[in-house]
Amino acid sequence: MTDSIEPPSGEDWHYELITPDLLQAERVSKVIYRGRTARQSVIIQDTACFGRSLVLDSKTQSTELDEFVYHEALVQPVMLAHERPATVFVAGGGEGATIREVLSHRDVGRVVMVDIDSEVVELCRRHLERFHRGSFDDLRLELVYADALAYLDGAGEAFDVAIIDVPDPLEQGPAYQLYTREFYSLVKRRLSPGGMMVVQAGPTGPAFYEQCFAAVSNTVQSVFPLVYACEAFVPSFGSTWGFVIGSLGPDPTALSVEEVDRRIAERVASRLRHYDGVTHRGMFSLPKYLREAMAAESRVITEADPLLVS
16 A cells, blocks of 8 residues: 555546554645655645645645644643743644643743754745744744754753654654654753753554554653653544653642643733643543553663664
């Protein structure tokens, strides 16, 4: 089976393999851009169900219908669990929606976004205005086109929060090295005391979580003293989606519904559509099979200390 299938009846359809055995299809209304950068294939298109969509290397990254679910779930729990994040590092996030959520925090004074593919960022800046909502023009942002690992290796500053929003770790893909123990160890060294990191960790559905989530959670557990995971359902991804947090102190699961809502009201300038205190409680209430998988991975680390993603 391949990623490309001839559309029926001459219509333009987007086909995507959720797994090698599961195909998702959606009718395309209009192709805004289709091409290749020096690093990956890019499609920006308007679709019948999910609206404007960004697809990199045949994988949907964001859609207009539900990007707010993904980006609020990625950013807000870790930002609100930290006492007062003022400096934030973002790896990836080419659509600008990740920095949009970070910059919604009144206390944030500096954001460094590092993306390896300037062509993708510029395409998103031009065609995904409803995603980034002008965030690229915020004076608190420093946008760097570089490899995130190399950037952090040479960086002298410390960050309160690091957000890793890069594509799944496909072999030979542009983000593969950002899912390694080496990279997470480097992130940990660049965090301020009490700092936190979050990484998107792939699908968490019963048929999918071993694709990526188990390995990512395992690798983060091998580096950080405190590790937490949460999930949110993202319809365009065809599954619930996982996020793994590495912490040097704060515990997001200790926040009550009331405390989350209080912090949102005090700190966040924009209106959140997905995330609040009740959602927070649900996101961290992982199903039994995921909790058992994380516990099993933790035992493996304790007993064997393997290099999980190299």
